[in-house]
Amino acid sequence: MNIRFMAGLALAALIPVLAYAAAAQKPVLDAYAVAAKAENTGFSGFSAERGKVFFLAKHDASSETPSCTTCHTTDPTKAGQTRAGKDIAPMAVSKTPDRYTDAEKTEKWFLRNCQSVLGRACTAQEKGDFITFMASL
Amino acid sequence: MSVPSEKSLPSEKSASSPIRVWDLGVRLFHWSLLLAVTAAALTGFFGSPDSLWIHLIAGIAIAYLLLFRVVWGFSGSTFARFRTFIFAPSVMVARVKDIISGRHVRYLGHNPLGGAMVFALIGVLILILITGTVVLGGSIKQGPLAFITTYSAGGLVKEIHQIFAFLLVGLIALHLVGVIYESIIGKEKLVQAMVTGDKPALPAVALPPLARARPVLALAIVGIVGLAGAYATVSFSSRPGLGVPVAALDPTYQKECGACHFAYHPSMGTKVLWSGIMAHLDQHFGEDASLPEATRTQLVAYLTENSSEHWDTRIAHVLAKANPDDPLRFTATRFWTRMHHDIPESVFKSKAVGFKGACNACHSDAKTGLFAPQNIEIPEGARL
Numbered sequence: 001m002n003i004r005f006m007a008g009l010a011l012a013a014l015i016p017v018l019a020y021a022a023a024a025q026k027p028v029l030d031a032y033a034v035a036a037k038a039e040n041t042g043f044s045g046f047s048a049e050r051g052k053v054f055f056l057a058k059h060d061a062s063s064e065t066p067s068c069t070t071c072h073t074t075d076p077t078k079a080g081q082t083r084a085g086k087d088i089a090p091m092a093v094s095k096t097p098d099r100y101t102d103a104e105k106t107e108k109w110f111l112r113n114c115q116s117v118l119g120r121a122c123t124a125q126e127k128g129d130f131i132t133f134m135a136s137l
Numbered sequence: 138m139s140v141p142s143e144k145s146l147p148s149e150k151s152a153s154s155p156i157r158v159w160d161l162g163v164r165l166f167h168w169s170l171l172l173a174v175t176a177a178a179l180t181g182f183f184g185s186p187d188s189l190w191i192h193l194i195a196g197i198a199i200a201y202l203l204l205f206r207v208v209w210g211f212s213g214s215t216f217a218r219f220r221t222f223i224f225a226p227s228v229m230v231a232r233v234k235d236i237i238s239g240r241h242v243r244y245l246g247h248n249p250l251g252g253a254m255v256f257a258l259i260g261v262l263i264l265i266l267i268t269g270t271v272v273l274g275g276s277i278k279q280g281p282l283a284f285i286t287t288y289s290a291g292g293l294v295k296e297i298h299q300i301f302a303f304l305l306v307g308l309i310a311l312h313l314v315g316v317i318y319e320s321i322i323g324k325e326k327l328v329q330a331m332v333t334g335d336k337p338a339l340p341a342v343a344l345p346p347l348a349r350a351r352p353v354l355a356l357a358i359v360g361i362v363g364l365a366g367a368y369a370t371v372s373f374s375s376r377p378g379l380g381v382p383v384a385a386l387d388p389t390y391q392k393e394c395g396a397c398h399f400a401y402h403p404s405m406g407t408k409v410l411w412s413g414i415m416a417h418l419d420q421h422f423g424e425d426a427s428l429p430e431a432t433r434t435q436l437v438a439y440l441t442e443n444s445s446e447h448w449d450t451r452i453a454h455v456l457a458k459a460n461p462d463d464p465l466r467f468t469a470t471r472f473w474t475r476m477h478h479d480i481p482e483s484v485f486k487s488k489a490v491g492f493k494g495a496c497n498a499c500h501s502d503a504k505t506g507l508f509a510p511q512n513i514e515i516p517e518g519a520r521l
Binding site for chain 2: 083113
């Protein structure tokens with residue numbers, strides 16, 4: 001067997017894994033899509049690009065946590081650290097496959113962190129964009 | 138170690154040759170005790186949590202040395218035996234009068250005051266060992282008395298332990314004064330005698346009834362009593378300390394609170410502290426840490442049922458005294474500040490520690506709420 005065949009085989013094996021990763025986040029994303037439609041009748045789907053801008057943006061609600069990147073770092077495929085010194089697993093689905101699969105847990109952290117960073121609750125549009133961005137990495 | 142019996146009794150020697158006064162057992166005991174007491178005193182008076190283990194090992198060594206000396210007081214050679222240096226109080230008073238009047242009476246073994254000093258030193262050392270074991274048990278819940286000793290008893294007895302320690306220093310000073318007096322006024326080479334064991338026989342002095350050393354018997358007794366003591370100590374020490382929490386952390390608490398920071402043991406906070414923290418999770422030290430109400434209620438119950446009021450550990454007592462200006466922060470308490478004042482800010486900010494509240498970064502047993510002095514180690518990278 002040559003090396004190219006092996007690589008091809010490995011890539012082929014990856015496809016169902018990636019598909020599963022996307023599928024695992026689907027129920028949570030679908031629920032946010034429903035909520036987003038309720039918030040805004042002009043809702044036209046989620047965007048990884050908008051999610052990226054949102055993730056990197058600086059806000060002025062808190063000087064201690066001005067951005068998602070304060071704790072998560074600017075690279076979602078890397079581990080972050082809480083201000084109290086605990087490691088945070090990477091936000092990217094490719095690195096932490098069970099992210100955004102538990103609706104309750106996802107909602108708990110959006111509630112807390114949107115309050116801490118933005119000083120308000122996030123919209124369903126923002127949450128959906130965020131997850132779409134993290135699933136795209 | 139073997140202690141050979143005396144090769145020859147003093148009476149068998151001619152009057153002019155040196156007499157073996159201090160047998161090997163006495164000499165080894167004396168210098169080993171000096172070493173152990175020095176280590177214990179230095180770590181006791183000037184030590185830090187880092188040197189506690191040396192203090193404890195020195196204490197154990199002193200205990201075994203004293204055990205040997207007491208047995209040797211009945212089984213050693215002539216001048217090792219207690220009966221050769223137990224003097225009536227009137228003889229001691231006479232000795233004092235002799236010293237005052239400048240009259241020197243020679244003794245081969247211990248003189249009446251020197252003999253009394255041996256008993257005083259042994260007595261005070263035994264009291265130091267006992268009180269030290271109580272302190273160890275009460276204050277940091279370690280050792281054979283931890284299962285039965287309260288924190289407050291440990292604190293009280295610590296004062297007594299210190300008083301006896303100062304008394305010991307005083308006795309050692311007096312002992313040295315006696316040695317210097319004998320060396321200058323009596324022209325005795327006492328230090329040399331405690332090394333070689335020999336003293337000149339002249340001028341002639343009255344000898345007590347001579348006795349042969351029984352080293353095999355002595356070591357057998359020391360071995361048996363010592364092993365039994367070690368077994369009892371280990372077995373009592375393995376009992377859970379009085380008022381020491383043993384249950385593992387509640388899994389929900391560990392999961393929810395431990396997600397962002399070290400999951401502080403519930404015994405570290407008072408009921409008031411936990412209620413205060415849990416009532417304002419949306420403003421949790423600068424962040425929103427809200428929980429679903431059912432989870433929050435469950436954790437309030439867990440924390441208040443296991444708060445510092447329920448335990449008798451050192452941490453439960455010292456952290457209960459909150460700083461009125463910042464009552465919800467452990468690192469604002471006077472105790473915390475006092476214990477960490479010599480640690481540079483850079484250590485807390487290092488990647489390996491993160492912030493002041495990361496207890497477990499240096500205290501490897503922090504999650505049990507015990508915070509033993511022996512379990513402190515600043516991580517490698519944090520010292521840079």
